[in-house]
Amino acid sequence: MQTVPDALFKSLADPTRRALFERLSREGEQTVRMLTDNSGVSQPAVSKHLGVLKHVGLVRARHTGRQTHYRAHPRALAPLVDWMSYYSRFWHDRFDRLEDFLKRMDQ
Amino acid sequence: MTPTRSLVIEKELPHAPEKVWRALTQGPLVKEWLMDNDFQPVVGHRFKFRSTPVPNWNGIIDSEVLVVEPNKKLSYSWGSFGLESVVVWTLTATEGGTLVRMEHSGFRSDQDAAYKGANYGWRKFIGNLERVVAGLQ
Numbered sequence: 331m332q333t334v335p336d337a338l339f340k341s342l343a344d345p346t347r348r349a350l351f352e353r354l355s356r357e358g359e360q361t362v363r364m365l366t367d368n369s370g371v372s373q374p375a376v377s378k379h380l381g382v383l384k385h386v387g388l389v390r391a392r393h394t395g396r397q398t399h400y401r402a403h404p405r406a407l408a409p410l411v412d413w414m415s416y417y418s419r420f421w422h423d424r425f426d427r428l429e430d431f432l433k434r435m436d437q
Numbered sequence: 438m439t440p441t442r443s444l445v446i447e448k449e450l451p452h453a454p455e456k457v458w459r460a461l462t463q464g465p466l467v468k469e470w471l472m473d474n475d476f477q478p479v480v481g482h483r484f485k486f487r488s489t490p491v492p493n494w495n496g497i498i499d500s501e502v503l504v505v506e507p508n509k510k511l512s513y514s515w516g517s518f519g520l521e522s523v524v525v526w527t528l529t530a531t532e533g534g535t536l537v538r539m540e541h542s543g544f545r546s547d548q549d550a551a552y553k554g555a556n557y558g559w560r561k562f563i564g565n566l567e568r569v570v571a572g573l574q
Contacts, residue, residue: 428460432460
């Protein structure tokens with residue numbers, strides 16, 4: 331648990347950022363404009379969200395002229411996968427403890 | 438990296454639902470097998486689970502009681518690291534005792550999903566994550 335980076339989780343706690351990341355994962359590299367069109371979110375807002383995702387390594391940026399292209403970098407998700415594995419172990423352990431405790435409650 | 442498909446644990450235990458319910462809902466009893474807490478079986482009650490702090494984690498889980506159906510169902514939110522997930526305990530009486538089911542998932546769907554008007558919840562994200570990670574290998 332101690333290795334979990336808070337910033338990664340906080341970046342993904344926002345639904346718009348999760349959607350952006352998912353879209354880049356699914357559809358490949360895109361510009362800010364492409365990501366903004368029909369999104370219902372302003373371009374500055376999309377840029378700001380992309381900045382947060384970039385900061386934690388979930389997306390990478392490439393500049394060509396005045397355009398910035400973003401692509402997903404899913405390897406940065408590793409700590410989140412670790413987190414889910416952590417909770418799997420955690421709850422199996424606690425479930426065993428609950429079972430033991432219920433036996434002791436009889437006595 | 439092996440992602441966990443689901444955090445569901447289900448087991449039939451040779452104890453009556455009323456007894457299992459006590460172990461799940463009486464603070465001092467919960468401490469015996471889970472964590473120190475100030476839990477109260479009252480919907481809307483906000484409480485904390487406290488475990489030993491470690492580097493980069495204060496050991497605190499921020500929770501709120503979501504469902505209390507005595508001897509049947511208990512649910513609370515489970516907040517840590519800016520992620521709010523949900524734990525649901527379901528008890529079903531059986532001939533030999535109680536079928537105890539624990540689910541830690543169903544990441545609370547967000548109310549403020551703006552992007553593409555989507556209600557883009559954690560559940561979907563976690564589901565997709567598995568595919569994303571599989572693509573790395």
